[in-house]
Amino acid sequence: MxxxxxxxxxxxxxxxxxxxxxxxxxxxxxxxxxxxxxxxxxxxxxxxxxxxxxxxxxxxxxxxxxxxxxxxxxxxxxxxxxxxxxxxxxxxxxxxxxxxxxxxxxxxxxxxxxxxxxxxxxxxGVLGMPGMTAYTGLLDIGKPQVGETVVVAAASGAVGSAVGQIAKIKGARAVGIAGGKDKCAYVKNELGFDDCLDHRDPDLAAKLKNACPKGIDVYFENVGGAVFEAVFPLLNAFARVPVCGLIAHYNDTQAVAPKWAPALMRNVLTKRLTIRGFIVSDFAARHGDFLRDMSAWVREGKVKxxxxxxxxxxxxxxxxxxxxxxxxxxxxxxxxxxxxx
Amino acid sequence: MxxxxxxxxxxxxxxxxxxxxxxxxxxxxxxxxxxxxxxxxxxxxxxxxxxxxxxxxxxxxxxxxxxxxxxxxxxxxxxxxxxxxxxxxxxxxxxxxxxxxxxxxxxxxxxxxxxxxxxxxxxxGVLGMPGMTAYTGLLDIGKPQVGETVVVAAASGAVGSAVGQIAKIKGARAVGIAGGKDKCAYVKNELGFDDCLDHRDPDLAAKLKNACPKGIDVYFENVGGAVFEAVFPLLNAFARVPVCGLIAHYNDTQAVAPKWAPALMRNVLTKRLTIRGFIVSDFAARHGDFLRDMSAWVREGKVKxxxxxxxxxxxxxxxxxxxxxxxxxxxxxxxxxxxxx
Known part of the structure; x- marks a missing residue:
């Protein structure tokens, strides 16, 4: 030493x-x-x-x-x-x-x-804070049902990759958003998401609409920015939006009203949306459940x-x-x- | 005939x-x-x-x-x-x-x-749609705890008056917002809210802060506009915002980004806010509970x-x-x- x-x-x-x-x-x-x-x-x-x-x-x-x-x-x-x-x-x-x-x-x-x-x-990683953030935010706030559509950004990252794979385990359709061709290919082909789009694509909004033909029931928010703009009009009635991060904004030097802002509360009302912020420690009581489920899924190869x-x-x-x-x-x-x- | x-x-x-x-x-x-x-x-x-x-x-x-x-x-x-x-x-x-x-x-x-x-x-009225809107939005989404602070606007109206009185029954502090001196006096003196402020007061934000020295835990949103602007900075960690109406905006001819918009999602995250839209029919299963409780409260004079x-x-x-x-x-x-x- x-x-x-x-x-x-x-x-x-x-x-x-x-x-x-x-x-x-x-x-x-x-x-x-x-x-x-x-x-x-x-x-x-x-x-x-x-x-x-x-x-x-x-x-x-x-x-x-x-x-x-x-x-x-x-x-x-x-x-x-x-x-x-x-x-x-x-x-x-x-x-x-x-x-x-x-x-x-x-x-x-x-x-x-x-x-x-x-x-x-x-x-x-997958058995720690990022994995548990995905697990609790998706299951305790997002509550994906069989056949529903779950969208998550940073889909090749520690949290996003777990969100989409857990969504698949629960019988939902998982659509990822990631940066670049290689990450998108990995998310689709290795992680088994139904689709993955490049957030740098200028046609992101149109492509996301195509990738979510039945709209979006759960948007796991960890980035903000252009991704939420593309997601917002596609949210279905009773959609849930767990918010655990806003990485697109962490370097913002001034806060600017997002494009969706004027329509937000009206949509919250008419679509009965739930938007809820959380951090992983809010769900400390779920740590045992998380470790049991996630360890098994990793062992069985269901979560890579x-x-x-x-x-x-x-x-x-x-x-x-x-x-x-x-x-x-x-x-x-x-x-x-x-x-x- | x-x-x-x-x-x-x-x-x-x-x-x-x-x-x-x-x-x-x-x-x-x-x-x-x-x-x-x-x-x-x-x-x-x-x-x-x-x-x-x-x-x-x-x-x-x-x-x-x-x-x-x-x-x-x-x-x-x-x-x-x-x-x-x-x-x-x-x-x-x-x-x-x-x-x-x-x-x-x-x-x-x-x-x-x-x-x-x-x-x-x-x-x-009180035993119908407006009363049940107050009951379910406040109890099933707002979930006021003893000692917490509940704020509601249109506090002399059909929904707002019930929200504040139910909040009191549940042991919370109730602060109303209403239009004009007479309504505010009624809300405080007749309905028993802890305080009531005039939404036309140019100092609404400062007065609301004084009226809510421990911040706001539940904001029952039925108006939007200037009231939400005053409420937003006072929301506590884990605050709940049931949204059942936006009367201040119903006549808007164009949607304008509210002042709180640039900071909304950041606050959702850091304060772990829950914002959830609802309409009364979403809680149809609670109709029996509502009728039982509200009829009793009206009979006992707890809800006027x-x-x-x-x-x-x-x-x-x-x-x-x-x-x-x-x-x-x-x-x-x-x-x-x-x-x-």
């Missing part, structure tokens, strides 16, 4: 798109765990769109990262020293250690990962997942900036350290 | 506010009921904001009234001739006979009203109601145009005929 670790802190709050100078890589002494504490070594760092929100001030469901604070993030970590009887050296745990190679924890909020059940990286890995903590800022533009193809992970030292 | 009846038909589709020439009063022979039919004499005609929607073409949850067609509406009617074994001369029934003195019905959709239980006019009556079918167009501007004070009814002939 080297005597120094590394961390990435928020150097400045981005205006619009984050740029490299908004992040700062620092070397720092590896901390020493105190009484009741454990020392964690990061193996996998998960990068997720919500982190853009944490870089900004302003009201949200969570506090922003302070300037000079370590960027937040979920990690898969190894316990490399323990003064806590609940943890042993060598334990693999799910943590919120953030963008750093090492962290100290009092054990609260850590959960052990069994490496024999599934690759440990899935604990921040793809990882997109960049190497080394240093790669995190560029990888994150890429994620906001859709440069990743699958769940974005940073390999911070080896599985075993 | 005179040999001729009267009816009011839609003469032309209004552009913006309906005007007298959009309606036409006609004399017509009183129809003769055929086999299995009954002849109805209208006693009370209910006027309700939704009727503005039926005057326009364009997508809604119901078909528009055709040009030259009788204006739609709920009525309390007397059976004055019956060829249907289910009904007897003298029965008082709830009907959708529309804006006319007489109508023929095959009996489908009629329901008998017991004049001994409550004044028969309540069947189109006020009627605003204009005399004669001829008065309906002016009364309806007034309703859209808030000229009524209480449930708007037209006395079309006497209780007994």
């Amino acid at each position: 080297s005597a120094t670790g590394k961390r990435i802190v928020l150097a400045s709050r981005p205006i619009g798109e984050p740029k490299p100078s908004d992040f700062r890589l620092e070397e720092c002494p590896i901390p020493t765990p105190g009484a009741g504490e454990v020392l964690l070594r990061t193996i996998w760092l998960s990068l997720d769109p919500y982190m853009r929100g944490r870089m900004s001030e302003g009201p949200s469901y969570a506090q922003p990262v302070p300037i000079d604070g370590v960027m937040e993030g979920g990690t898969v970590s190894e316990v490399i020293a323990s003064n806590n009887p609940a943890f042993t050296r060598g334990d693999i745990v799910l943590s919120r250690a953030g963008w750093q190679t090492h962290a100290v924890s009092d054990g609260k909020g850590l959960s052990k990962i069994d490496p024999n059940i599934a690759p440990i990286s899935t604990a921040v 997942h793809k990882e997109f890995v960049t190497e080394g903590l240093d790669s995190a800022p560029a990888a994150f900036m890429g994620l906001l533009k859709g440069a990743n193809f699958g769940k974005q992970l940073v390999r911070v350290g080896p599985d075993k030292t | 005179s040999a001729t009846g009267k009816r009011i038909v839609l003469a032309s589709r209004p552009i913006g506010e309906p005007k007298p020439s959009d309606f036409r009063l006609e004399e017509c022979p009183i129809p003769t009921p055929g086999a299995g039919e009954v002849l109805l004499r209208t006693i009370w005609l209910s006027l309700d904001p939704y009727m503005r929607g039926r005057m326009s073409e364009g997508p809604s949850y119901a078909q528009p009234v055709p040009i030259d067609g009788v204006m739609e509406g709920g009525t309390v009617s007397e059976v004055i001739a019956s060829n249907n074994p289910a009904f007897t001369r003298g029965d008082i029934v709830l009907s959708r006979a529309g804006w006319q003195t007489h109508a023929v019905s095959d009996g489908k959709g009629l329901s008998k009203i017991d004049p001994n239980i409550a004044p028969i006019s309540t069947a189109v 109601h006020k009627e605003f009556v204009t005399e004669g079918l001829d008065s309906a167009p002016a009364a309806f145009m007034g309703l859209l501007k808030g000229a009524n004070f209480g449930k708007q009814l037209v006395r079309v005929g006497p209780d007994k002939t």
Whole structure:
């Protein structure tokens, strides 16, 4: 073990798109765990769109990262020293250690990962927060019925890919939207969506209409922007719109009224739409159901997942900036350290 | 019985506010009921904001009234001739006979009203569609909890008055919004709302903030416009917004993006709002619960109601145009005929 670790802190709050100078890589002494504490070594760092929100001030469901604070993030970590009887050296745990190679924890909020059940990286992917976001948002708010049409964007990503595959399991028609030919082909051919459209296509609205001949019953909203504009006129009576993200807007420097805005409430009324925002922790009580179902679906090959890995903590800022533009193809992970030292 | 009846038909589709020439009063022979039919004499005609929607073409949850067609509406009617074994001369029934003195019905959709239980006019008011709209929207979508704050506009009207009083029964704080000093005083002093504000007050937003020191948990949306603008920034995390009407917009000739539009979806996400449109028939299964609870509350004096009556079918167009501007004070009814002939 080297005597120094590394961390990435928020150097400045981005205006619009984050740029490299908004992040700062620092070397720092590896901390020493105190009484009741454990020392964690990061193996996998998960990068997720919500982190853009944490870089900004302003009201949200969570506090922003302070300037000079370590960027937040979920990690898969190894316990490399323990003064806590609940943890042993060598334990693999799910943590919120953030963008750093090492962290100290009092054990609260850590959960052990069994490496024999599934690759440990899935604990921040299909069997973790993104998978559970898809599961709860789709099933508890979207409630797709047999024969209904479910639309989801970022369909090759960690959340969207699970949404469409779960929709198929429930007997619904799944239509994805993704960026580019390769992702669309993967979503259709590998993940088994009924159709997948390119959000860069200038004819997106017309093509989406063709792909949803019976309209849209569930739109799982994780992007906003042009996709919602195309979806909005196609929503059926009693359609449900779970909202868990708006990645198309996270870099907005000014808020502009969307094209659908003048007609929104009238449509909510006449079509009896349900629009409901959520974050995964709202459904904490469903964690057991999620793990049971999703583990089985992954094991049976009914839910496939793809990882997109960049190497080394240093790669995190560029990888994150890429994620906001859709440069990743699958769940974005940073390999911070080896599985075993 | 005179040999001729009267009816009011839609003469032309209004552009913006309906005007007298959009309606036409006609004399017509009183129809003769055929086999299995009954002849109805209208006693009370209910006027309700939704009727503005039926005057326009364009997508809604119901078909528009055709040009030259009788204006739609709920009525309390007397059976004055019956060829249907289910009904007897003298029965008082709830009907959708529309804006006319007489109508023929095959009996489908009629329901008998017991004049001994409550004044028969309540069947189109507090114990009818408006009351049930309040009951189901508030309880099944709004779900007010003890100590939460419920805001409703048109608070002296048929729906709003019931919403606030049911909120109080459920232990919530009820804040009404109404047009003018007299209505506000009635809502506070007679109906027992915790507060009531005048929507014409230029300081509405600031006053609403003062009246809701702990924010707003349920906003029962039946008006839109400036009221929703004032409400929107005060919505708490997990707030629920049942949407049953948008009377402020029914006369809009062009749709304009509301001030809250650029921030709507971001707030839906970060505050995990639920916005859900409904019409009362979506909750038909709750009719028994509604009648049981609301009848008891009215009997016990926990839900008070006020009627605003204009005399004669001829008065309906002016009364309806007034309703859209808030000229009524209480449930708007037209006395079309006497209780007994």
